Amino acid sequence: MAADSYDDVAKNKDSIPELEVAPQDLYHAKSFWTKYIFCQDAKVIGIQYALVAASIGMVGLVSSWLMRMQIAFPGVIPMDPAAYYQLVTMHGMIMVVYLLTALFLGGFGNYLIPLMVGARDMVFPYVNMISFWVFFLAVVILAASYFVPGGPTGAGWTLYPPQAITSGTPGGDGLGIVLMLVSLAVFVIGFTMGGLNYVITILQARTRGMTLMRLPLTVWGIFTATVLALFAFPALFVAGIMMTLDNMLGTSFFMPAIVEFGERLSYDGGSPILFQHLFWFFGHPEVYIVALPAFGIVSDLISVHARKNIFGYRMMVWAIVIIGGLSFVVWAHHMYVAGMNPWFGFFFATTTLIIAIPTAIKVYNWVLTLWRGNIKLTIPMLFSIAFIITFVNGGLTGLFLGNVAVDVPLSDTYFVVAHFHMVMGIAPVLVILGSIYHWFPLITGRFLNEKLGRIHFWVTFIGSYSIYFPMHYLGFMGVTRRYFEVFEGDNFTYSITGINQFITVAALITGAVQFVFFYNIIVSSKFGKKAGKNPWKACSLEWQTADVPPTHGNFGKELPVVYRWAYDYSVPGADQDYITQDTPPSAVANARAEQT
């Protein structure tokens, strides 16, 4: 129908009426301190988040190296069991909360949300700045635990009571556990401030023409993850406060009557299982707080580098939202061995398996986006494809562990370690790496070195599989996780020792190549090949800024007006293989977007 064509839209609607709302007043920094340190510009705050998260992430990475050395080559690095458990604990907590959550939401969220929705900045820039500094304080408190008597907590990242705050556990009777709990509480406060900005900027500060269903999936992923965090983090906060009181003031919220080294402690009647419920009410959505931004980002990377619109956009949006909702009714699948009513086990197994449906929809849609696309095997695309494969692998083992009968024998084995590292460790990290290669030209105006990038990708990809594939086998063999030493003997054969050594060597190499990546970032930001404007020929708004890298206020004098979704690639009739979101219909009068 002629009335429904873009020609018609072009004739009538190119001139958009004046906006009725006054433009946002921007804070203009005047000194070095307000421009780079206490900055209110979301882009700078995003980079600050990323740098701090990556720095503490390095501590997590080195922790994993040391752990692996102990497992495979005991004695090479002198270490006692207490130190080993401290490494395990700090590695887990740092990677999940302080690296992945902070990087996806604080880093990518801050940098991309205003740019992608067409805003000049976040709606509350001052609160946003405070949010980063509160996060920084949380990291400092966490890092301080390395320097207190007794060292950091070794309770495991789940911090289960009663062992987390009893004297047999490293850091349990000292400041280690206290600093961990305080740091988490401070993190939650900081995140709440940041989340306030992400949610309201996306809901209320989009530019003209940017409807919810024209938002790039990256924004949908970050938005939904933030809403999940809004509901989930209070559980961690509540659990943290109650355990701090148990520890510091002798309350018995979680602590049962307990005898420690022959001495009856003053605790009585508390419920450790209650803590587990609270922790996993936070902990499971936390998986999706990390995964959903990755889902969104990878959708955009695939679409841009396959030169094809995302397959099933609406389904992708709904799947993100449905996964987010379902993530709140599956938490107890982490507690099958805690002794629950079998009907509860049945309920949580069922909800867990139901999540596979929207997740599978997303995987199919990524594959169908690639199908017959004009695929460019750029580094971001390589990482994206690697993500899909890894996520499917991790997801499939999730089906094993979601079933009570299969989970019970596999519980606390390396199968579990392999599963969660594949699904929420490696898979999101692959997206983070791919997206850094993708958006680095926007952030710095330069490309990362291609050759180093390809080396980085292949070593990371093959290395990750070398680490985690054999762990599934170890798990099936019954090798238990969290053990300080794995002895050869009747139960553990020589092959297990050999596999552990292989995994450790792979981990050392895979970790080391990340330093090549950091080298690439540092050198390329100064000497990399100049990228120019919109080097990937992407449609979304972040690439349409007046300056590259985008300056304060993001867009020039006028905010862009959006006329289409973010996926008009290879549109029949168009002069180029992409139409940016702010291209008015009159400029692409012959394009037939409805036929893509």
Place this chain on the structure above:
Amino acid sequence: MSKNKESLIKQLTQKPWEPAQAKVDNLHEGKTFNLHVGKIGLRYIMVVSTIMFCLFIVTYGDRMVYDDWVRMPEPFLLWINTLLLVISSFVFIRIQLASKKNNFEKARRELFFIGFLAVLFLIGQLLVWQDLVQAGYYVSGSPANGYFYVFTTLHGFHLLGGLVYWMMTINKVWKLENIIIRKAKHTIELCAIYWHFLLAVWIVLFGLMLFS
């Protein structure tokens, strides 16, 4: 200009790639709700706080069924403190009415009274603590004691946070000649909503402790 009266569900079922939808979408002004960002921000904070208190209440319900639960007494001062919060809410309604009539002199005066009531409430809560400790109800004595001190502390911190915003409100109303009146009215409205919220939270917590 599209005023965006569509429901959220309807917005989520649009097909952005269809030309007919594009015509409508091009006129969209970019907001999901016809609400000021400050109001949505306040709702966000209230939702997070509500979730936190709800989780505490859930754990309270779980913990109180055990044998070691010993009920706390309710000092009469707690009723007085509750009354202070109720009066604060009423005063805020008066302030809102005054600001609607542009009577900022009255609004300013009564805002100071709000601050006075809030500080009085916090002192009252500390006095309750002192009485209970003197009577031997320590935080570690029984889980009920622990919850009482946790609830009153967290509620007190929320009120302290509210006092920060109250100071910003006073500042805006004080410098009225320099700012748009609409902004002052808006700030007063947000402050009032938060105060009503704190009253509601306290009544729920107090009721919980009273009847359990």
